[in-house]
Amino acid sequence: MESIFSPQQIVNGLQLGAIYALIALGYTMVYGIVRLINFAHGDFFMVGAYAAFGSFFMFNVFLPRGNGLAFIVLILAMAAGGAIAVLTDHFAYKPLRYKPKLSSLVTAIGVSMLLEYAFSAIPMIGPSPRGFPEILPKKMYHFGSAEVSNYVIVDLAVAAVLMIGLTFLIQRTSLGKAMRAVSQDKDAARLMGINVDRIISLTFLIGGAFAGAAGLLAGLTYPRIQPYMGILPGLKAFIAAVLGGIGSIPGAVLGAFIMGIAETCATAYNSLLGEGIAFVILIVVLLLRPSGIFGEKTADKI
Amino acid sequence: MSALLSVQNMSHYFGGLKAVSEFSFDVPEGVIYGLIGPNGSGKTTCFNLITGIYTPTQGKILFKGEEIQGNKPFRIVHKGIARTFQNLRIFNNLSVIDNIRVARHFTTRSGVFSTLLRLPSFKQEEEKVREEAMNLIQLMNLHSRATEMAKNLPYGELRRLEIARALATKPKLILLDEPAAGMNPKETEDLMRLIQRVRDEFKVTIFLIEHHMKFVTGICEKVKVIDFGTTIAEGRPEDVVKDPKVLEAYLGRKAVVC
Amino acid sequence: MDKLKSLKLLMAGLIFYLIVQILSAVGVLNGYFMVIINRSLVFVILAVSLNLINGVTGQFSLGHMGFAAVGAYASGSITTLIFKLSPHHPQDAVVFLIAIIVGGFFAALAGFLIGFPSLRLKGDYLAIVTLGFGEIIRTILNNIPAVGGPRGLLGIPKFSNFTVIFLFTLGTIILIRNLVQSSIGRTMISIRENELASELVGVDTTKYKVLGFVVGAFFAGIGGGLLAHLLQIAHPTQYGFYASALILIMVYVGGIGSLTGSIVAAFSLTFLTEGLRVGIDWLRDTVGIPIGTEWTMVIYAVLLILIMLYKTEGLMGMRESSILVIKEKQG
Numbered sequence: 098m099e100s101i102f103s104p105q106q107i108v109n110g111l112q113l114g115a116i117y118a119l120i121a122l123g124y125t126m127v128y129g130i131v132r133l134i135n136f137a138h139g140d141f142f143m144v145g146a147y148a149a150f151g152s153f154f155m156f157n158v159f160l161p162r163g164n165g166l167a168f169i170v171l172i173l174a175m176a177a178g179g180a181i182a183v184l185t186d187h188f189a190y191k192p193l194r195y196k197p198k199l200s201s202l203v204t205a206i207g208v209s210m211l212l213e214y215a216f217s218a219i220p221m222i223g224p225s226p227r228g229f230p231e232i233l234p235k236k237m238y239h240f241g242s243a244e245v246s247n248y249v250i251v252d253l254a255v256a257a258v259l260m261i262g263l264t265f266l267i268q269r270t271s272l273g274k275a276m277r278a279v280s281q282d283k284d285a286a287r288l289m290g291i292n293v294d295r296i297i298s299l300t301f302l303i304g305g306a307f308a309g310a311a312g313l314l315a316g317l318t319y320p321r322i323q324p325y326m327g328i329l330p331g332l333k334a335f336i337a338a339v340l341g342g343i344g345s346i347p348g349a350v351l352g353a354f355i356m357g358i359a360e361t362c363a364t365a366y367n368s369l370l371g372e373g374i375a376f377v378i379l380i381v382v383l384l385l386r387p388s389g390i391f392g393e394k395t396a397d398k399i
Numbered sequence: 400m401s402a403l404l405s406v407q408n409m410s411h412y413f414g415g416l417k418a419v420s421e422f423s424f425d426v427p428e429g430v431i432y433g434l435i436g437p438n439g440s441g442k443t444t445c446f447n448l449i450t451g452i453y454t455p456t457q458g459k460i461l462f463k464g465e466e467i468q469g470n471k472p473f474r475i476v477h478k479g480i481a482r483t484f485q486n487l488r489i490f491n492n493l494s495v496i497d498n499i500r501v502a503r504h505f506t507t508r509s510g511v512f513s514t515l516l517r518l519p520s521f522k523q524e525e526e527k528v529r530e531e532a533m534n535l536i537q538l539m540n541l542h543s544r545a546t547e548m549a550k551n552l553p554y555g556e557l558r559r560l561e562i563a564r565a566l567a568t569k570p571k572l573i574l575l576d577e578p579a580a581g582m583n584p585k586e587t588e589d590l591m592r593l594i595q596r597v598r599d600e601f602k603v604t605i606f607l608i609e610h611h612m613k614f615v616t617g618i619c620e621k622v623k624v625i626d627f628g629t630t631i632a633e634g635r636p637e638d639v640v641k642d643p644k645v646l647e648a649y650l651g652r653k654a655v656v657c
Numbered sequence: 658m659d660k661l662k663s664l665k666l667l668m669a670g671l672i673f674y675l676i677v678q679i680l681s682a683v684g685v686l687n688g689y690f691m692v693i694i695n696r697s698l699v700f701v702i703l704a705v706s707l708n709l710i711n712g713v714t715g716q717f718s719l720g721h722m723g724f725a726a727v728g729a730y731a732s733g734s735i736t737t738l739i740f741k742l743s744p745h746h747p748q749d750a751v752v753f754l755i756a757i758i759v760g761g762f763f764a765a766l767a768g769f770l771i772g773f774p775s776l777r778l779k780g781d782y783l784a785i786v787t788l789g790f791g792e793i794i795r796t797i798l799n800n801i802p803a804v805g806g807p808r809g810l811l812g813i814p815k816f817s818n819f820t821v822i823f824l825f826t827l828g829t830i831i832l833i834r835n836l837v838q839s840s841i842g843r844t845m846i847s848i849r850e851n852e853l854a855s856e857l858v859g860v861d862t863t864k865y866k867v868l869g870f871v872v873g874a875f876f877a878g879i880g881g882g883l884l885a886h887l888l889q890i891a892h893p894t895q896y897g898f899y900a901s902a903l904i905l906i907m908v909y910v911g912g913i914g915s916l917t918g919s920i921v922a923a924f925s926l927t928f929l930t931e932g933l934r935v936g937i938d939w940l941r942d943t944v945g946i947p948i949g950t951e952w953t954m955v956i957y958a959v960l961l962i963l964i965m966l967y968k969t970e971g972l973m974g975m976r977e978s979s980i981l982v983i984k985e986k987q988g
Contacts, residue, residue, distance in 0.1 A: 476857060
């Protein structure tokens, strides 16, 4: 029993939390701007993982394994995640922007199914799982009783750099100011001369790129990828975003780390509980504080 | 004359914003009572508080002598308060008669099983509800539209439908939220007559919000003028319109705007 | 006259039943087609009951197959157990009937337990919560050795046949139609149309949302029970998210709020699935193009997206075939 909250579990939890955080940010940003639960977001993560997989083998022909190659793979995974997100928004969500919200949600479910089954159906990709290559040579370090691989450090570092970059973008640049304005009031933002559609595309681009990066990190850490790999992490990252207060960026990050640690610790106790803990958290949050940790209560105009 | 509705010292805050401040007033039974104030003065909030959409931060709301604040909206309807909305809230994809029948539903007794099996008791009750709804439709002069989808009705008829739907709950008190909004003078005239007729035929008390001064002075027997959440005048309409505070705060500003 | 009109649906059902039986007797419909027809009928039950939740009441459940799973496992466990104890029970039919209904009640109970806390939430949140609950039900079934765990519940007696499934389907359609076209049904629709206004004409909206959910779950449980006794197995993977999504597609293709649409869509899509499967097998085995059955779901996903983008109201909109409409007195 002593192993449930052991340093090892905490390390594993932080690592998982970093991956959830990158996915959760996309959910929360998109929700903040278009009030849509982007059901296909978990699949952008899957697309990123496959893009990383493919680009590794493509570039490994010219480049040896190492930091340089890993960086190229990261950029391409992010590009793929961002691209698929922008395309999805353009073709599937944008035409429904001013229709009832449930229409977009159903469409999002359709996009999610399309990506998963198309990836399964294309013979080069699916449907069977593939082992993910060791893009970086794996090293192990010992800190007391905990074993820490360099992958833990890579996961946390990539997540940290991207999150700091995002914070800078949102807080310090005019683009970030425009994003905040659109999330507050689209019509007012439009009247102020902001190109709302471009800001929405940008939000999808960033969210998708972050999910793509998470796809690479997940492939590296849990070295097996398959077309349905995005469903559960997507759902759990969404729950993390709800826990933190959907629409809130620090909330998504905090929620994701709580979720990661809760899940690894629960799994150490009992695997069934590990599978279900995310939903238990969701239900508790929705019953006790639906607005989440950092969320604001919004009053409907009557 | 005892008050049917008595609001005592009611305040409501949204976050730090004070929307309604220490409101007190009595609506006597059987009158047409008007609450006047410019936009943003807390009129609709006041209705939302009375109908239970919000719970007042402080104060009491008494209906027939019973405290009702904190009750869920549907329970307040069951006690006898019905309302209409400033921006119509019609069930668009239900027919006119069905819009009204929904409002009769809470008085019915048939359970799920008798409904699923269409037992005789269920059919009898459905027939009764249908007849009552048809009577209201006749009274509101909507009988040619009974089976029409509500979304196909013109604006003026939708206003009448909403009043009919409120009446279907058999209320003692009806709150009308800017009933004349968006109406031309002729329609407004007809509406005034309709409201008086409703009061007389259904023996209900009417409490309405308007910023249309002529409308209010035309039909209300008692009015209250508010601004920024506080009362500035109260009494018979012909007296209130002469009140210098009202002239300055409300009519004055309105006149400038017009 | 009034009596005659209410018999229209029964007559239509009887005609359908006789045609299928005759075609089957003369050999036009072989066993293979009968399986597809049986499956279509089960999907009619599932789609119509989901339509009660998503279409009529305007809520959003993504875990409908979770309720079907409860019905399948509950009824399957009962019949399997009794079958094991006495293989040639003289009252097989009675046991089966009771087991299916009990399965429905278990599913309804699950619907209540899930609906009560989560129906306070609005549309998109509700979707995620019901999806989560569906997954929890599946995970739990996966982990109970008594019902076979990941192997599934095996050896369920084959009690479902065309006649039984047909009767349950017709019954489901009639009962749900009776509910929708009643005072309770109009109340549910009013919640979909404008929840606040509904509350303010005296409707206890939570109660009717939960009621829609519970009744929908009950019939999903019936459908699941029939399916388990048709396929003779209940397996956790049959009841996952994508199975729920398939039912959802039927409801949206048919038209949200239209029972007629759900019935038509359940039939057409079940036949389409089978047609696509045959086509894909042919392409793979005869023509030699290496493609898998995943393409069926790719096509469905595209179909769903196109419907949402270009024909949001589905095939039927909110209209009903006159066969399904209960006539009322005018004036």
